[in-house]
Amino acid sequence: MWRNSSTGFGRISRLLHWTMAALILALLVLGTALGWIKPNLSTLWLYGLHKTMGLTALSLAVIRLIWHRISPPPPPLGPAAHWQNRAARATHLTLYALMLAIPLSGWIASSATGLDLVIFGQITLPPIAPTSEALENAGFAVHGILTKLLMALLLAHITGGILRGLKGDATLRRITKGLESPSRL
Ligand code: HEM
Ligand code: HEM
Incomplete structure (x- = not known):
């Protein structure tokens, strides 16, 4: 099953979830390391790698949102008004907003440095902000x-x-194995 059904996540959504989960966790580790090291000729490739991975994550987030329109995700298991489901929904919405805003802020800040933004070692992306030290720092x-x-x-x-x-709820199972057994909250 490639598409989502009314009770479970299909292959495409699960593939996108776990590919992006790995990519974003790696980006958080690599980004934190960039905050510690000094930019110089020997560390430049790490910045390039971070930007390449970050812009790949941005593209995948857009694809994921388009896929949501084509094949909507299943509603939460159990009553939608339950506090856990409300909290999960608010978290997912914020996660989507951050998956767009974080790479965009990185792209804006990198553009503001005035340096070429090169991804995959060869593709130069256009700047999306003017060169400005204030914008670079703010970004x-x-x-x-x-x-x-x-x-x-x-x-x-x-x-x-x-x-x-752990509670035996199918929420975790339906995003890992994609099982569709209806379950209680
Ligand atoms: C090991 C780590 C992770 C676990 C165990 C996990 C678990 C889950 C589960 C169980 C769901 C299904 C919720 C439902 O049935 O409604 C889900 C959905 C979701 N997860 Fe994760 N997740 C992980 C990592 C991540 C990461 C790193 C992100 C990236 C920001 C992420 C973003 C999302 C989003 C946006 C949804 C909503 C699904 C959709 O509507 O497309 N997850 N996750
Ligand atoms: C989902 C995507 C991304 C995530 C999760 C992410 C994560 C991070 C993190 C955690 C840091 C360290 C921040 C700090 O401690 O101050 C960081 C720094 C950085 N990020 Fe990203 N990033 C992403 C996308 C991007 C993109 C698309 C670009 C540029 C095109 C970018 C450029 C940078 C640069 C240049 C730094 C180092 C900033 C400095 O030296 O202060 N990031 N990133």
């Missing part, structure tokens, strides 16, 4: 703050998912 500050918010939300998201899995 990277926003990028940093939003990534902290993402880390906090992911902690809640992952803990919530695992706890529901």
